[in-house]
Amino acid sequence: MSSSNKDLTAISRRDFLKASGLSAGGLIIGVSLPVSLLGSAPDAEFQPNAFVYIAKNGDTTIWCGRCEMGQGISTALPAAVADELEADWARVSVLQGDANKKYGPQATGGSNSINQMLEPMRKAGAAGREMLVAAAAQTWSLPADKCYAKLHVVYNHVDDRSLPYGDLVELAAKLPEPEEPVLKTRDQFRYIGKSLQRHDQADMVVGERVYGADAKVPGVKYAAITHVPVLGGTVKSFDKAAAMAVPGVVDVVLIPRFENAYGSVGGVAVVADNTWTAQQALTKLKIEFEAGENGSYNTTQYKKQLVKNVEAPAKKEFEKGSLDQAFEEAAVRHKATYVGGHLSHSPMEPMASLVWVQDDKCEIWASTQDPAGIQSTIGAYLERKPEDITVHVMASGGAFGRKFKCDYVQEAAACSKAVGAPVQLTWSREEDTQTGYYHSCSAQHIEASVDADGKVTGWLHRAAFPPIGSTFNPAVVQPTAGDLEAVSKHPYGIENMQVESGMAKAHTRIGWYRAVYAIFYGFAINVFTDELAHAAGVDTVQFLRNIYDNNKDGELQEQAKRCRGVLDKASEMAGWGKKLPAKHGMGIAVHHSFHSYVAMVVHVEVDGDDITVHRVDCAVDCGLVLNPDIATAQMEGAVIMGVGLALNTEISFEEGAVVNSNFHDYPVLRIQDAPAEMNISFINQEVSPTGLGEPGVPTLAPALANAVFAASGKRHRSLPINPA
């Protein structure tokens, strides 16, 4: 049986190639990262950052330090390098970098990969191009400015000689790397801004893309795990006899809670010859759990309490102008409360990794968004230095923020340590659903005033949600001022504002879920704005325009202008205001998050409780778009995730434990419920690029809820609209 498609030693071969590249005469080009990205100043032993390698035959390898989870970063960033390098993309291979600080921050989240890495990567490409051109100039005894590179070949303006890159690398490698290479101007871009095909698609459609769950090494054992169901609970007792008696079972491993934000909540794992045997044996374990202090967590009750906490005065975190005066002088006042549930990331690939703990080394193959987080967490767990933990970054089968945390890797390490063999641990879907780092449930109360001219003059906003900070520090029991900045620095720039934080002690682990707090902020603010527009008797699009145009806050002018830009574009795309059939309606929402701006118009049809999303028109301002097709795909995916969380998905707790278990009761969106039409448009590309993975999510749910109101007169203030 061939196992070539998962031959992990291939990675070692590639590493060998990389290491031997210099002696083989290839050209290695580094990336100069600012100290801010490296975390510390490079020391004397600091090696150049090998991001680009050109072999003597011209074959070019570009390493991607950021993690690939489907967002296309491992195409977009290397393509930018290739563009500056004037490389022929057909000659370029992209490899995923292992965990290594030479790549700068590899943590892939917050939609900041392009923000942080584009310039350094472009410079690496440009440096390589200049070195190759210099080598050709030297060979021909011509001035460098008479020579130029084009698609893997250097030419000159004097005669018709040319030299392919491969022939130049030996000489180029001896030349100094330019410190300030000249970057291309936009009109010179070859790949940036073009819909270059992703480098990893071909492997995917033949089943050869190797994800963390697919990692194998000789002698691998397989594990399955059941977790302590309540956060802070313990395994009181367990009887492993029946499980050990199952043929093929290697061991039963008790995994205590690891007191680390990225560590295991605790549980019991079975290690066996294959995953199925481990899963079967797991069902034969007789485990008694102790629930602990979170044993009464009930989300139905909890959300009611959050509502109470925001419908009464709470902790004031931000104030400007005079809210009292604005409210007193109001022509129209309105107030409403919004509620949202917990969400689970539920990537199609559940948590999975392969770990091999040995006396002198620890090697890990994991789907991850944070390789350095694995190094530090496993280092802490094994009491070893982080740099002694080798992490091979595997393709993630979706992540959406969940794979930032590496509890599943630490559990695989515990299993490997216990049995003295490499262990592949794949969580069941049930464990994935029930042992998450959930999106916060939330309540928000907003009160606002509109004056006689239709201007929004005052805005009181109270928010209560268990913050992510609670996962790192249990003493954090309500949103911080920083957590509330999306309100206090909102592009509306309302003159009189007060922002308050309501109590919300966490009873489960809270994590970053794609778009994070922007999901519930975007929902509450946009639905409230629609309500306020109706209360003031003004069309919502016009009402929004007025708000942005009235923004006099000097620090928020750019935000207001760019919000207005996407608002105008999306409403134009959708034909806002056109006559619709009965039971049809349109709703709009605008949100600024992760430095980008999105407006969406959702067109629905409502028949009783049935909501059909017919069409979504979406305008995006994320500045320069590196790869329009990948960017469009990100927005399409955000729409799908947005429809799912707007309509159907919520994680509920009873007696401290998650009630949902699999896709029947956590019904993520399926193809039959996808909008029939999605139109995505990118505007304002003249400015620098900003994030795109997340900003598409927050606008969908409020635009949908506003559309439902337009279609049916029914106002939805809680998500999901139709809980499973």
Add this chain to the structure above:
Amino acid sequence: MSYTITINGQVHKTDVNGDMPLLWFLRDTLELTGTKYGCGIGLCGSCTVHVDGNAMRSCLMTVKASNGKKVTTIEGLSKDGSHPLQIAWLSNNVSQCGYCQPGQIMTAADLLAKNPDPSIEEITTALEDNICRCGTYKRISLAVADAAKQMKGA
């Protein structure tokens, strides 16, 4: 007890526990990892393979039940990635993370084998049990329609 299963044209004899789902026999025993685990109870379609020419959930089909049958996995759908669906998946840039796509393609291949000219509604119906969390549904539909067109023209 020994079982004989033909997988991608190759005959495999095995004495694993007959109750083992075909999914784990493929993934762990044969190390054919193109077939993915997603839910384990037939809800997501990531593990779809063809058994005697019909799309089946390999998480629900045991080794025992597969005895004597012909199984095709994503690795065996074509020799070199040249199935019209695989080509259409590339030309439409369908995949994001790609994890569910082998299952999507195997389900779609079953549809096209039985209905060479499906309407968009028929494509949707055929794929409604295959989840894609990245949200590539629109492109999946377009790619299946493209492949159908290609196959008709061929």
